[in-house]
Amino acid sequence: MKPRLRIERRLDVPSWMNWSIPAGAVGVALAAGAVLLSLLGVSPLAAYKAMIQGSLGDAWGISETIVKAIPLTLAGLAVGLAFTMVVWNIGAEGQIVMGALAAVAVVRYAFVDNSLVMFSLMFLMACLAGGVWAGFAGFLKARWNVNETITTLMMNYIAILLADYFIYGPWRDPSSLGFPMTTPFPEAARLPVLGGTRVHVGIFLAVGLAILFRVLYRWTKWGFELRVIGNNPNAARYAGINDLRNVVLAMFFSGAVAGIAGMTEVAGLQGRLQPGFSGGYGFTAIIVAWLARLNPMATILVSFLLGVLLVGGDTLQVVMRLPLSSVQVLQGLILFCVLGAEFFRNYRIVFIERGERREWKS
Template identity: 35%
Template sequence: MGLRLEPRLAPSARWQAVSVAVALLAALAVSALLLESAGTDVGVAFAAILDGAFGGLRTTAKTLAKATPMILTGLAITVAFRAKVWNIGAEGQLFAGAMASYWLYTLTGPALGMALLPLLFAAGFVGGGLYGGLAGWLRSAFRVNEVLTTVMLNYVILYLLSFLLVGPWRDQSSFYQQSERIDRAAWLPDLWAPGKLHLGFLVAILAAVAIHVVMNRSWFGYEVKAVGLNARAARFKGINVERTAVAVMVLSGGLAGLAGMIQVFGVNHRLESDISLGFGFTGIIIAVLAMLRPGWVVFVAILFGGFENGGIKMQVATGAPSAIVSAIEAITLLFFLTAAALTRFRIVWRST
């Protein structure tokens, strides 16, 4: 006699909706406990998060700006995970894109003005794409697990960045590891200056639309899906699984690289390690919560952008560390995975 899980023949839509809601509530409850245990007034804290996220037009615009790199890394992970290519290196690819675009900038200078921007975007995409493609190639040519190579490459690029920022790209006037400030002529133009919303947000939205079309309406998207569902069957069908995996990693890395370029030229206005607050890793949570759908990625990323900004407001209001936000995000992911799994089963009592 005992509880058993039996697979459902078809997932029940009703239970799927219910369980996702329960997962969110459970994550909120755990977060409330975490805040409470540190002596924080939970009501005040949650109100501050909400206010700092979406309280007013200007805050909302700032949330959209914060969400921008996360939309792109979320899309990067979406593309890869759809093919069951486990790219954990969006963080490193983001930096590769940032470094490639900054390198181009050091070569050309700001003289080109607006004409430079498309080139910078291209450099960001290529930089991230090559770095992602490297892991894809290692996987396809040598059957090396891409999870581990992408993680290793994350560490490698951060040390390379640190080397460049104390060496050739160093800002001589500063004590910190950072490059010189980028000339204003090469900044991403503002969409709405008071909310610090820049062109990058529009690019991220366009990228989401493009990825949606490519993934759902193109032959390549079909191949990616086929490889993800059953690589063996895809091979029998004549799909070159190895080549698809490399292409997926290039596209995925390129999207992450765009995020890096946008942070350098739209937000930080210089190259430094602060251009990412772990966006490559948050992208994993976002993509999984969005069930690998580009439209939902945008939605979840904006929600998370709100969390990040709201967390800072909460820290000011209550003194509780804003790191609670990363804890909330990870807990939500775990509860979501549990809930999503449970919808595939039904719980039955067995008296054997």
């Protein structure tokens, strides 16, 4: 007896699927990555073991994973906010760079020897820089329906080149022996770190903002409006929700949070600006947001997991001499699988047994 298959749309999604489907997708992606690694002549088991050991094997590894999870959480929340209203902010990378540039500018031109003043100033300016950078794209989208995917992406390139201009030009450290980097931050402008690790207080900002976003989406009128615009723009317009203003506002806050990520990276971790300092957090954040299904609390967890991937990738580079791009390939595979897995959330496959009466619905 041959069972026949039928695919039908799910009416409601069982709650266990909320975590099992993304987890399964990551599993499939890692399996595909394993095939790829063995084609490259690397033992996938050894590679994955090295990644886990490097990122979770000891206290230092875990702390490094958290170091990567901080900007990922912030940037993941940032793009998640825009994605909630189906505005494609692909520009978190550029907004991170703008936030970092603002922090460096504050230290350079408005330095006060007081940590609290410096943090507040850097925080505000980074929010403003990232927010305006993204808000501009939001304004173009709201006013003239200019495709925001492309404008935010182009603004990534522009922001990175702008940073290059300052790093190679007017802000270059004269005592850096010709290396392209800005002058190191004075002690008062550095974020405090926890214990003997490199984990900086940005972690509290990341967790705090995640909670704030949770409250915003769940319990505020604005959060509700954002979700309505995302789910049904026509209903939103009919209900009198100003979607134009909300697009600009959401993009501004999205960029502001990404800008904070740039500020904490430069003030908490590196203490100066170097070319390519962000290293793609803004793009990885897209995977974070999508895997977390735009849920702020899940964003923290997913960021930690992708932190494992990034730190593990560094280990791979050292131990197995695999280039860092292998992590990017894995990221692409994860995103493919997560997208494909959505299908199983939306549909279910039913076996039709012989003799079952077919129902015809008009």
